[in-house]
Amino acid sequence: EAGVTQSPTHLIKTRGQQATLRCSPISGHTSVYWYQQALGLGLQFLLWYDEGEERNRGNFPPRFSGRQFPNYSSELNVNALELEDSALYLCASRGDIGANVLTFGAGSRLTVL
Amino acid sequence: GQQLNQSPQSMFIQEGEDVSMNCTSSSIFNTWLWYKQDPGEGPVLLIALYKAGELTSNGRLTAQFGITRKDSFLNISASIPSDVGIYFCAGRIPNDYKLSFGAGTTVTVRA
Numbered sequence: 001e002a003g004v005t006q007s008p009t010h011l012i013k014t015r016g017q018q019a020t021l022r023c024s025p026i027s028g029h030t031s032v033y034w035y036q037q038a039l040g041l042g043l044q045f046l047l048w049y050d051e052g053e054e055r056n057r058g059n060f061p062p063r064f065s066g067r068q069f070p071n072y073s074s075e076l077n078v079n080a081l082e083l084e085d086s087a088l089y090l091c092a093s094r095g096d097i098g099a100n101v102l103t104f105g106a107g108s109r110l111t112v113l
Numbered sequence: 114g115q116q117l118n119q120s121p122q123s124m125f126i127q128e129g130e131d132v133s134m135n136c137t138s139s140s141i142f143n144t145w146l147w148y149k150q151d152p153g154e155g156p157v158l159l160i161a162l163y164k165a166g167e168l169t170s171n172g173r174l175t176a177q178f179g180i181t182r183k184d185s186f187l188n189i190s191a192s193i194p195s196d197v198g199i200y201f202c203a204g205r206i207p208n209d210y211k212l213s214f215g216a217g218t219t220v221t222v223r224a
Contacts, residue, residue, distance in 0.1 A: 042119075094210075100161065106155045
């Protein structure tokens with residue numbers, strides 16, 4: 001089965017611009033999670049979508065938003081980019097609500113200049 | 114999210130050595146997971162633990178879910194060059210459907 005796919009692989013933006021990152025979960029998975037991994041740091045939870053609804057969000061400003069589409073793919077939007085937004089953004093999907101394991105994509109590397 | 118303390122932060126090991134790393138939490142978890150991340154890739158699941166005291170192996174990897182439910186360790190036996198990477202612990206508290214991650218342990222193997 002195809003894994004979690006993310007695009008683009010790399011994205012370069014300048015301060016103040018907007019970035020959009022995309023994620024397709026494993027077929028049949030309805031939950032999508034977004035994490036930020038800044039250089040040398042662990043994974044910080046950003047957002048969780050399930051069945052098209054935002055279920056939880058981490059401690060990030062409203063500039064970080066997203067949505068989940070009817071086919072369960074998801075988009076992460078970052079507005080008014082700041083230098084410290086430079087990071088690897090990882091998307092993960094999970095099967096049914098009882099499943100504990102997240103399967104990650106390879107990530108989208110966002111660089112803000 | 115919950116704060117996980119993972120140690121050590123990094124380690125240099127000789128090929129063939131055994132490696133141990135651990136994670137502690139201030140909260141009780143009902144799931145502990147260990148992931149490995151290679152450069153340019155997303156984390157890949159190594160071992161999942163669901164019960165206090167559970168000891169699970171995956172090849173040369175062994176992990177345990179602590180009795181207090183607030184800690185876990187991962188052992189790698191007879192390390193080889195491909196063990197290089199960043200190892201993350203992750204945990205889930207009851208009734209929460211997101212994972213909290215440790216800061217990672219970077220493993221470098223000397224051939």
